[in-house]
Amino acid sequence: MQRSLQIDPEKCTACMQCELACSYQATESFNPSQSRIxxxxxxxxxxxxxxxxxxCAEAWCxxxxPVDAIxxxxxxxxxxxxxxxxVGCKVCTIACPFGTINYSQSTGKVVKCDLCGGDPECVKACPTDAITYVDADWTGLDKMRAWAAKTDSQSGAQA
Amino acid sequence: MKHVIIGAGPAGVIAAETLRAADARAEITLIGDEPEPPYSRMAIPYVLSGIIDETGTYLRKDEGYFDNLGVEVVQGRVEKVNPGKCSVTVNGGNVNYDRLLIASGSRAVKPPISGLDLPGIHHCWTLEDSRGISDLAKEGAKVVLMGAGFIGCIILESLVARGVELTVVEMGDRMVPRMMNRSAGNMIRRWCEKKGVTVFTSTRGDGVEQAGTELKVTLSNGKAINADLVVVATGVAPNIEFLEGSGVKTDTGILVDQYLESSVPGIYAAGDVAEGFDFSTGARTVQAIQPTAADHARAAALNMTGIKTPFRGSLGMNVLDTLGLVSTSFGLWNGVGGGERAEVIDEENFRYVSLEFDEDQLVGAITLGHTDHVGVLRGLIQTGTHLGAWKQRLMADPTRVMEAYLAATQV
Known part of the structure; x- marks a missing residue:
């Protein structure tokens, strides 16, 4: 069963442990500016x-x-x-309507969350369960998914 | 069902994949006129700057990919489309189709000035062009780049990476005039000049002549510049000539409806050659950008298989890296009548944001020097999100767009 990140802002205390854990996992440095979350x-x-x-299923990025790099x-x-x-062309960074794939000037590549290969560090670092890793069907991401669908240029009639 | 696709760029390849995914038994033929496997023109500048080799431009990297997908790839230039016979003429023979997709893309065009047929003058459009540029753009070589539009600016980056002495000539009054407003376009120019590039705006080339082993480029500002290489990036035009007499209606490109179907039933168009609906204006336009090619191709292919898929229109958007200064533009970046603009200019640090509003909806945006979360600009524009109270906050500080997005959609 595939799982996904569930985020509950109500529980977040802004302790920033997730950003530190993510940046360390991704770049071996405690540098929130390098965090994917x-x-x-x-x-x-x-x-x-x-x-x-x-x-997201739409996978805009x-x-x-253009070069099959995602x-x-x-x-x-x-x-x-x-x-x-x-190649660092950045087209994905403007295509993603959520702004969650970003260009890193230090590497010349784009970066995004990869779920840490199935064991997300942000989840382990979160002390309040604001970020959990749950069965994909159970996530509270429906609102976001609905929004993604709304962005879909292939749905709805021509304005 | 037999599908024929003219053009093996991103639109053609994505359409072939979409057709295959929707119909396991369909016959699919992909016709491209270049000798290389299907590749991405967008990636060519990265070959020139040495980040990748030519194979890095290939749209799909696996050996035998198209064979395994059951897509027949044909190399040849389509001469004619014969709707009455449901066939296309290529390599001296006819290929029949039930549904035809024209994704023949665009080609680089030359401005009407003398001497552009001399050796040492190249477009930067095909892999073959890039080899010609590679041979001449050696360290210290004098290079004149004609055109500082989107494509010109991408090439600019790779020419500088090769260590050439570069002069850029642009007809418009700023750099990237079709993507950047005056503030942003001039900021990019200042940035380039700071990096040692000579830039002439509001200037055109008047002619090129041979001067010994070099080329001499005469400019409308009275200057003349000697060069080892001239790169012409003054514009592109859709490849539609082979459609003459076919009955397929064209304007700048092939006119398509909301199903990406042309005036001739059963013939569709996608990508740079298609003049389809623009999300922002509702009018038809040739956008010639990668995301639009991909979106067109997917929708067209589904419609070709009979899965009715209306297309709402594509959002014009671009991202550009000019010697490390990253810029983006989205939608109606020049604003709308009766709308409002929020703008913040930091000349010293080369940072800029402008947001264009219609009431409390974002309709366009430009950023310079920002790389984080720029995609939400697309999201906010294309969903028509009502920003409510956040509109006033953005008028005061347009850099808070990510917060506005989260507040409007997540909180």
Missing amino acids: KVFMFHETARFVPYTCTQ MKAC QVNAETGAKEVIDSLC
Whole structure:
């Protein structure tokens, strides 16, 4: 059964452990700017929202890549960037309507969440269960998926 | 069902894959006129800068990929489409189809000035072109790049990476005039100049002549520049000439409806050659960008198999890296009548954001010097998200777009 990240902003305390764990896993440095998961803070409403790729079925990034450098990991379902194929053209970064695949100037490649190969570090680092790794069917991502569908240029009538 | 696809670029290949996924038994023929396996023109600049070799441009990397997919790849240039006989003429024979997709792309065009047939003058459009450029763009070589549009600017990056002495000539009053407004386009120009590139805007080449072993390029600003290599990147045009007499209606490109079908039933078009609906304006336009080619191809292929798939229109968008300065533009980046613009300019640090609103909806955007989460600009525009109170916050600080997106959709 494939699993996916479930994020519950209600439980997030903005401790930033997820960003540190992710950046260490991805780059061997504790550098939140290199993290694939970001916590956004809404001080007006005291809300904190961890945010990363949902591995959406539409896979805008993968479909826009001109050199086949984003591929599905058959085991985890994650859409992964194949560094040796990525030329750094960045088309995926404008194609992804969620803004969750980004260009790294230090590597000259794009980076995104790859679910750490099936054992996400952000989940292990989160002390409040704001980020959990659950069966794909159970995630609370429906709202986001609905939004993804709305973005689909192949649905709906011509305006 | 027999499907024939003219053109082996991204649109042709994605269409072939989509057709196969939808119909395991369909016969699929993909016709391309270049000798290499299907490849991505977009990746050519990265060959020139040495990041990849030619095989790195191939759209699909696995040996025997198209054979395994059951797609027959034919090399040849289609001379004619014969809708009455449901056939295309290629390599002196006819290939029959039940459904035809025209994804013949576009080609580089020359401006009407003298001397552009001399040796040492190249487009940067095909792999063959890139070999000609590679031979001449050696370290220290003098190079004139005509055209600082989107394609010109991508080539600019790789020419500088090769260590040439570069002069850029652009007719428009700024760099990337069809993607960047004046503030952003001029910021890119200043950036290039700071990096040692000579840039002339509002300038055109008047002619090129041989001057000993070099070329002499005469410019409309009265200057003349000697060069070892001239790269012409002044524009592209859809490949539609072979459709003459076919009855397929064309304007700039092939006019298609919301199903990507042309005026002739059973003949579809996708990618750079298709003049399809623009998401922002509702009018038909030739966008000639990779994401549109991919979206067109998928929708066209589904419609070809009988799965009715209306296409809402594609959003014009581009991302460009000019010597390390990353820029993006989306949708109606020049704004709409009665709309409002939020703008923040940081000249010193080469950072810029402009957002264009229609009421409380985002309709266009430009960024410079930002690489994080730029895709949400597309998301916000294409979903028509009502930003409510966040619109005023963005008017005050347009860099907060990611928060606005999360507030509108997640919180």
